[in-house]
Amino acid sequence: MHLLKRSVSIIYNLRFQSSFLGSFYTMSSASLEPISLPQKRPLGRPESTKPPKKIKRKYNKKKNVDPTSPGGVLGFEIEHLCKEHGLSLADISNPMDVILNDSSIQQKYHRIVDEVNVLSLTSNGDGIALIDGPAETNTKKQVAIVPFGLPGDVVSIKVFKSHPLHVECDLLKILSPSSMRNDSLVDCKYFGVCSGCQYQPIEYAQQLLLKRDTIVNAYKFFAPILTASGKLPDMGSTVPSPLQYSYRTKLTPHFEIPRRKTQDFQKPSFGFGSKGRPKFRPEIVDVNSSIVDIEECLIGTSIINTGLSNERKKFESTYNNYKRGATILLRENTTPVADPPVETGEGSRDGTGEISKAEVELPDGSKQLKTCVTEPRQIVTEIINGNKFQFSAGEFFQNNNSILPDIIKYVQDNLKLDPNGENYLVDAYCGSGLFSISCASSVKKVIGVEISADSVKFATHNAELNNIENCEFITGKAEKIFADIQLPRDQTSIILDPPRKGCDDVFLTQLSEFKPKKIIYISCNVHSQARDLEYFINNTSNGFQYRIDSIRGFDFFPQTHHVEGVAVLSLI
Ligand SMILES: C[S@@+](CC[C@H](N)C(=O)[O-])C[C@H]1O[C@@H](n2cnc3c(N)ncnc32)[C@H](O)[C@@H]1O
Structure with a gap:
């Protein structure tokens, strides 16, 4: 029995590494009950003469987040929510130093809250709500992030982790459902616990509207000058994916x-x-793992x-x-x-x-x-x-083939090639040549540039495979294309399809100096896309000479919050 007790306390020591005032607790566990330390000295060891170990204070480490990453965008969304509700950031701040170092205070913060109105969705697909600060604390209001919550839901939540300007919560119960919520649409048995496909209970037409809102907000947050100057076109409707499942x-x-691996190591x-604990769906089992x-x-x-x-x-x-x-x-x-x-x-x-x-x-x-x-x-x-x-x-390579013919047609239509002129195309960030090869027959020459030598090798091979002779591909950073480009700029269009982080200032500056007649910017991160267009038009030498003709989303990832954005720019 004694041995058994010892091994239990060792396990606690390994699992619950945060100690304070003789208690062990988990920072983010649903149960924050303090666990008492064993009082007895281990047998056979003399009483220590060393001074007691200094208790380490915990600090909330500031993280350097990319503003266009989900965590960075959340900062803009919180600020926007506060403005709408007449709150200052001080009004919603959580005293992290106290929460992290005082377990009794932490228990006050990490609590169950009922009758919470979910106000809107973050661009990451989570519900966002304002709740009163916990009783007997100075916190006025808190911004609660509620995975699987939908705007209009009234819910019961459990706050389980605090951040300086928001709290993470589990959705415990839907007390009154949003008009957007149609649970009969949910076929996946992992809905409520898997981190993908949060939009499943939402009708597809509504999903497309939500994705349009995400793009509108992206420009509001990351292109404030363009937004205020009225230089943005009306946001287009989101192009649906022909397949909404199995894509x-x-x-x-x-x-x-x-x-x-311990002896009882199991598969x-x-x-x-995983995302959250699926308490609100009693039919599915809770997971005790991040997977x-x-x-x-x-x-x-x-x-x-x-x-x-x-x-x-x-x-x-x-x-x-x-x-x-x-x-x-x-x-x-x-x-x-x-x-x-x-x-x-x-x-x-x-x-x-x-x-x-x-x-x-x-x-x-x-x-x-x-x-x-x-x-x-x-x-x-x-x-x-x-x-x-x-x-x-x-x-x-793109992951949803069913929508690729639609986006290729959209790109071709928007190149608006001159039927009497010589048309040229530059495909920056060309991968294995999807857009270059798909558009090659309508232009005299295509030059693609791509950082991955392997992808360039395949782009060249793919041109041959499809009997296309007017494509050339070069390996290097996108801006390498401008080093000794021989194409006539007034007859050249450029397709940009960068990774999530978007284009860098060096590329955008050189793009502006090159001054192509048309730019089609495709992006899987509409926030970095909005930031780049704001920079290109307002901060580069020729940017002011461009008009943004259209911006719209393509739904490459139905059931999820992701949206692909396509912006078309013309030299005026
Ligand atoms: C979103 S993918 C688009 C690929 C291609 N347009 C397609 O649809 O298949 C972005 C591509 O940019 C490449 N890339 C990343 N950073 C780059 C850089 N600085 N210069 C050029 N290419 C880059 C990646 O290797 C990747 O192939």
Whole structure:
């Protein structure tokens, strides 16, 4: 019995590393009950003459966040909410020093709050609410982030973690549902605990409106001069995805392995990041891990789900061999069935060792064979508008094929090429050549630039594969394109499709100096896109000579909060 008690206290010591005034507690656990320290000295050891250890105070570390990252955008959203409700930031500040260092105060802050009105959604898809500060404290109001809460919901929440200007909460119960909420739309059994697909209970048309609002706010926050000067066009409606489920051609489930495996080490969860505790959906089980164990992902394509199932089974018999966590790549690979039978190469295998395959019939009656590649260096093929694109499975390629013909058509239409002139195209951040090759037939020459040498190799190969002779691709940072560009600028259009962080000032300055006749800026982060357009138009030498013709979203990721933005600019 004594031994048992000792081992329990050792486990507490390992798990609950934050100690204060003789109590152990978790900073973010739902239960904040203090746990008493064992009072007795360990047997056989003399009483220590050392002075008691100094108690370390905890400090809230300031993090350097990119303003256009979800955490950075939340700062703008909180400020906006405060302005709307006549509150100052001081009114909603949490005394972090006290909360972190006094467990009794912490318990006052980390509490259950009933009858909370969810006011709006953050661009990250979470509900946001204002709640009264806890009783007997000086905090006037708090900004509560409520995952899975929808505007108009009245809910019961549990505050479980404090930040200087907001608190994180679990949604315990929906007391009165928002008119946006239609629970019959939720098919996924992991809804409420998986971090993806928060928009599932929302009708699709409404999801598109929410994504439009996200873009409107992005420009409000990150392009205030353009917004105030009236230089922004009316925000266009969001272009829907033809597929609203079964669209994702890439998934990356992962797992974690503890550094030291104890004797009772069991199979870890294999799936995706968790978000909150699903108390408001009693039908699903709470997870005690940062990863939700997922057997099927409804937004993944059929072959990706077959791959997920194969790799899970493999993991069940091999998890003991892993020394650390890992991410598994699942990438769809397409082969036309009419092709002579091709060796599909490596791919996810079923229990018999056979590579799993799925035949898909297209609306025109043709058939395609799908496999699921797991090896990042394996070459995969995608077919978009009849063009074949090959690339290394681990490199970037768009993840929702169903919407690609729509965005390509939109880009082509907006290039507004001169039927009598010579038209040229620069595709900056060109990847393996999706836009270059798709638009090549309408222009005299395309030059693509891309930082990944592997992607450039495939872009060049893809041009050959599709018998396209007017494309040239160069490896380097996007601004390298301007070093010795020979194209006539008044007949050249530029497509920009940078990663989430957007373009840097060096590139935008050189773009302005080059002065192309048209710019089409595609972005998976509408916040960095808004920041870049604000800089380009207001801070570069020729920026003022451009007009923003249109901005609209494309819904590359239905059921999630993500939106792709496309902005079209013309030289006036
Ligand atoms: C969002 S992807 C777009 C790729 C391509 N347009 C497509 O749709 O397939 C962004 C690409 O930019 C590349 N990239 C990142 N930083 C870059 C830089 N500084 N200069 C050029 N390319 C860059 C990445 O390797 C990636 O291929």
